[in-house]
Amino acid sequence: MAQKKKPALAPEPTPGGKVGVYVCHCGGNISDAVDVEQVCAQARRVPGVVVARDQMFMCSDPGQEMIIEDLKSGLVDRVVVASCSPSLHESTFRNALLRAGANPYVYEHANLREQVSWVHHGPEATAKATRLVAAAAAKAARLKPLEPIRVEVQPRALVIGGGVAGMKAALELAARGQAVVLVEKSPFLGGQVAQLQELAPEGETAAAVISELAGAVLGHPAVTVYTCAQVEGFEGYIGNFKLKVVRKPPLGATYADRLEKLSKSGQGLGEYVPFVGVMPATIPESPEDFDLEAGVVVLATGMRPYQPRPGEYAYKNFPEVVTLPEFIRLQAEAEGEGDTLMLHGRPIRGAALIHCVGSRQIPGIHAENEGGYLNEYCSRTCCAATLYAANLIRDRYPQTKIFDFYRDIRTYGRGQEELYTQAAASQVVFFRFEAGEEPQVLKNPDPQGPPLLVQVKDVLTFGEELEVPVDLVVLAVGQEPNNIAGLVQQMKIPIGADRFLQEVHPKLRPVEMSVAGILLAGTCQAPFDVGETCAAAGAAAVKAAAILARGFVELDPFVAEVDLSKCTGTGACVEACLADGALSLVDLEVAGQKVRRARVNPVMCLGCGACVAVCPENAINVQGWTLKQFESMVDLIVSDEYLEGA
């Protein structure tokens, strides 16, 4: 009988370290600025380095195989990869070491992309890259094999936000057998989608989408929903987040309009009401809080429509200037079945739709908001939503003319270009303007005509200045992230320059935050339409379920370790320790004598190293981040010995 061949494993690391250096071109991202071959050549002169190789994409299969082969053959027993930021690929290469049968912690990463090639050019970029690689090799030579710390996972997911993204994520988690707690700060489920009527580009109704999702969420035994609830305390780590949730009545008249509409609708708890959402439970009379433990957290905190400043496109100057969400509601509540759209009893014979309001703002051209921010991004969804509204009006009210003022039309997704084609066929009249030459909305001086006049320098007619009298101006406002400064601060999660939450990498680690165990769903991350929101929520839920289903997580073993051969029991480390219970002095018997020595509780240790600095004997260090390793790195940064010509 044929015997199964045992996979070859990397030999045990040697004390001195045989360091392999692997430098990535990153497809030119690095090698366009850094002479990778020269970095390798000089790296071979660094003490302890036995091989230095380069590869177009070190993260690719051939790149990883190169490392694995060298480990398995025993050529190297420490690895340095010089590539992009460790936040992207450190775990990739640690896993490559594991696949080679090596310990994943005999690995060091040099950041040559974000911290060299993207910020420096020419010979100085190569020189700096060489020193960083040499420093990483010096650290790697001193690395020891470590074992990860395994901790149990709390078998529960917390979803923050009860809009479409939050409900979709909760349902997907529940469908995979996971318990879910969903907290929503308002009294309603449905989020911003509940403020819409029909959803571009397909035209399904918000009522149908929210009714189905909310019904399923509220009816699922694995999902617990708390409305009027906010997270006000957060600590812990992946697998073991501890949160304080507070339920309290909404402040002031925040939701008065919606509550009144709900009351007038005659609908009860758990039933969908247009432009309100689904209210699953009564509002608490007084604040109440409770503690919650969760293994993962899904953020689905959503967006809010851009609110134009008073006077921006004459918003608030004239009642006939409204935002697109306001128009959708006005139109949905309009009465009458004639050929002309009627709003508040007034016929709308002509309506102007203006794109890019609160999006694609340009420094020096557009005014910053009160927080000093500009929305420089494209909100992506407003073009399709505006064209959908234009087509809807033309279809239902053929006597209402539509004038569409755009900078660019961005109908990027499936079914969206058709909206543009349909609008053109429906005799929507298009005008194009340049940034900085936005249409002006004025009072129409002709008392016999419509109340407003839109002036524009039209690119489509080679700069002709045109005036269009209209009864209504609709501002296609973009999306802004909800203000979740409190959560950001508590969870220490990154936000981008656009103020949306920032995932680790859009292609390599989508919907993941840099804080392990926290995932993103929907428009808290970027402007999305409802379809994209559901896709992102599904992705976040599946990643969250994978963590919970495993039942445990392995944490990096970067905690303090006492070298008993050096420890003299001064107790300085215990005094300096920042985590209660992480360090203590215990009685030990050494060479027949009773002595007091420091002992680390690895589960409690934060790994900050406050103890390291105060030990007179350097008898305590953080595993994987020792003082000697850092000293060696500095030695190689200042040394010229390995440089060519030195």
Add this chain to the structure above:
Amino acid sequence: MGAGKHAGKILILAEDACAYPGADATGQGHMSYSADTYILRVKASVLFPEQFYLDCFSKGIAGIIIMSCGAETPYPGAYEALARRIDRVYVLMKERGLDIRRLRLTAICTVCTRAFLKEVQQMQDLVCQLGAPGSEAAAAPAGAAKALQEQ
């Protein structure tokens, strides 16, 4: 930004939870700064004893920027302990005739790209002005040397 100046090496201790991603964000924005900067990723700067900084200057590092998380550190109490330690390092630097501005404690967040650039530029300007570590004491006239000690 001053990319042509080579006044001396600047060591940046960038904490893993804030300043290191902040440096990455600076790179993602392709915002250039002095190439004489060497970023060490650290979990918390409180790990380094006083002697580490003095040794760095002895080895030829011209300036050190500690880019901590400040009060936002994931290790409660670490920033305060670090600040007390840096005060002690300043005393030792003065004793050795080192200009204490060569060591700067600052807080940089994950998106603090402008602050990152500003800190690097300021330190680069300083080390250009001061020269190699230790040269300030040697070059200073007697009165100035006394003033240096009294900083």
